[in-house]
Amino acid sequence: MTKKVGAEKPTRYELGRVRDRITFLYLEHAKLNRQNSAIQVIDQRGVVYVPAAILSVLMLGPGVDVTHRAMELIGESGLGVVWVGERGVRQYAYGRPMSHSSALLEAQAKLVSNRRSRIMVARQMYQMRFPDDDVSQLTMQELRGKEGARVRRVYLEQSQKTGVAWSRREYNPDDFEAGTPINKALTAAHQALYGLSYSVIAALGASAGLGFVHTGHDLSFVYDFADLYKAEFSIPTAFKVTAKFEHDPDIATRTRQAMRDSFVDGKLLVRMVKNLKTLLGMPAVDGEAESISLWDDRLGLQKFGVQYHEQQGDDGQ
Structure with a gap:
């Protein structure tokens, strides 16, 4: 029987808020895999498990090999990922944002x-x-x-x-x-x-x-x-x-x-x-808007997920 490391997969509302997380973790010359809700980090010194939901940003340096399962967990946990150069000197790319609101x-x-x-x-x-x-x-x-x-x-x-x-x-x-x-x-x-x-x-x-x-x-x-x-x-x-x-x-x-x-x-x-x-002039409230609307130049925001029908002109055509 496989031993579980960490908690079960959390829902988005159960994840730690950005401001409450540990700042960052820099890794290089290591292999990253997934073990339940923890990132498994393997290097020449051994194996450690890092709970993904408690980190703010993961800085990945040279020689890091990341499995698809590890990236799946990172995405689920809203963990920011920045791919950097040796010693963290350069930044090359980053992962998807935690927020779903625009x-x-x-x-x-x-x-x-x-x-x-x-x-x-x-x-x-x-x-x-x-x-x-x-x-x-x-x-x-x-x-x-x-x-x-x-x-x-x-x-x-x-x-x-x-x-x-x-x-x-x-x-x-x-x-x-x-x-x-x-x-x-x-x-x-x-x-x-x-x-x-x-x-x-x-x-x-x-x-x-x-x-x-x-x-x-x-x-x-x-x-x-x-x-x-x-x-x-x-x-x-x-x-x-x-x-x-x-x-x-x-x-x-x-x-x-x-x-x-x-x-x-x-x-x-x-x-x-x-x-x-x-x-940016936004209220400092917790949580995020999980809503999506359709933009209309005359009617303003309209409901998403509704099947709209073709509108006829004033002459009925």
């Missing part, structure tokens, strides 16, 4: 398609970073300049606080090892933050590509959203890790582990879900 996506598309509302949301994102300043009248150029000065100040402050030498941000996507320890840590920290941001955006049904500040890239909104949290999470974490593990050849792994802990300690998922809905 309300957030429609709100996002409406806001980003209008110049005035787009600037309004962009200012709102900057206002979150400058709570004591009035940015309501600043242009995008002025906002970018203000943000650039803030980030440079954060880097300098963290350098002075931790004793880690700092000159400038350098990142070569084709040669991770060429970077200095602090730049390696910053890259790993930012990528972990991008992965979590990507997961929340996708899980709630918004578009990763419809950015308000960044534009023209399929991850534009991911970069917008992640920028809200860099000064509080990824930058300080990278400097702290570098101060302690500067000469560790696996500083990227150390950084990802520290980021995972900071996400949990800072309850970042809860904040992300709330902030995303606030930015």
Whole structure:
């Protein structure tokens, strides 16, 4: 008799909410299979079982072999999946969103398609970073300049606080090892933050590509959203890790582990879900709409699942 691992398959309403889940799990050089409601992870060290419904995002690196059964479980559990490069440095693709409602996506598309509302949301994102300043009248150029000065100040402050030498941000996507320890840590920290941001955006049904500040890239909104949290999470974490593990050849792994802990300690998922809905003008309520309607240019939304009949003209033809 086969031993069961984990609970029986849950219904969608029994699944853990995005904001209540563990942040992320990065895997590489492993085989993923399914054992009831757990993901079976096999590598050279042995076998572990990970309950799919308690994770927010699964980051799959090089050398990962995923079975169809494992992906079936991931889809059922609403687990966000991001396929990434070695050490999590690049992002290549992601899985289906957890939400079945298009309300957030429609709100996002409406806001980003209008110049005035787009600037309004962009200012709102900057206002979150400058709570004591009035940015309501600043242009995008002025906002970018203000943000650039803030980030440079954060880097300098963290350098002075931790004793880690700092000159400038350098990142070569084709040669991770060429970077200095602090730049390696910053890259790993930012990528972990991008992965979590990507997961929340996708899980709630918004578009990763419809950015308000960044534009023209399929991850534009991911970069917008992640920028809200860099000064509080990824930058300080990278400097702290570098101060302690500067000469560790696996500083990227150390950084990802520290980021995972900071996400949990800072309850970042809860904040992300709330902030995303606030930015897009949606009420921060639990649950999702499991409804689908038909759009009509004259009658508004019409019922789905009804067999409609051909309408005759005014002359009866």
